[in-house]
Amino acid sequence: MTTLRILGGDPPPCGTVLVSRQWPSRLDLKQEVLDEIAATLSANALVGEDDHPWLCLCLDEALVNAMLHGNEGDPDTPIDIEVAADGDRWYVTVSDRGTGFTSSQVPDSEDPESLLLEHGRGIRIMSEWLDDLTYYRSGATVRMARRRSPTGEPLPPLDALRQKDGDHAL
């Protein structure tokens, strides 16, 4: 599990850019965006079939957060998407035009009361699968990164990961 980091500046350059483009903040186009990113990563052999449920979930979270929360659902306000690769590591960076957020706005998954909340699980789930999840521009840009999984790699031992110390509880 990666640690939630929210930094102030712009994200640093990372690897070779495969896709860089803008999309309107329209949820009806979300699936199209998601499929294009997934197809780019698949075409470059950076994700395998087993990765797809997690990849789609992480991309879905990032896109919904950027479109709905960052850009407040304004279809005329675009989001910026960059897909990059460095060796066997891929990066997807999504930026909105909002003001970001603070870690205090993310429910603490260790708090028993958060168990019954109907929202706030997205970052927790993303952190579980990604190697790195870092927010820049005070939360208005998210960069997701993960190394390509070897074929047949088993899912992470979740109970062990949950007990890993030193990580911020998401």
Next chain:
Amino acid sequence: MPCDFLMVQVYDKIVLAKVMKERLLDPASIASLSEGLSELVDRHPRISLVIDAADIGYLSSAMLGKLVALYKAIKVAKGRIAMGGVKPQLMPLFKVTQIDKLMPFFNDAGQAVTEFRRSPL
């Protein structure tokens, strides 16, 4: 409007709801399924609800949130809920979010129905 990808069967007082959709990512599908399941809770007092999730391959945290809302509604109605057939690759999502602590998970929906029959409300 009824959810067009939810197939419901009632065995005695046990309601089996099979979700016949692979992707639960778009807001319309999530809202439709959530409404369909909520209607079942309203229609069947003290419901014993089994959700057959065998066809689901993709879901979002928004869908997980709806599942938690459904769990709370069922608790208020003094009913119970179980999940059956969740794909192994999706099970970590329920563990990470601790939803597996809110309701039992069975390898398939038939096992959940059998278990509910064994211990009627």
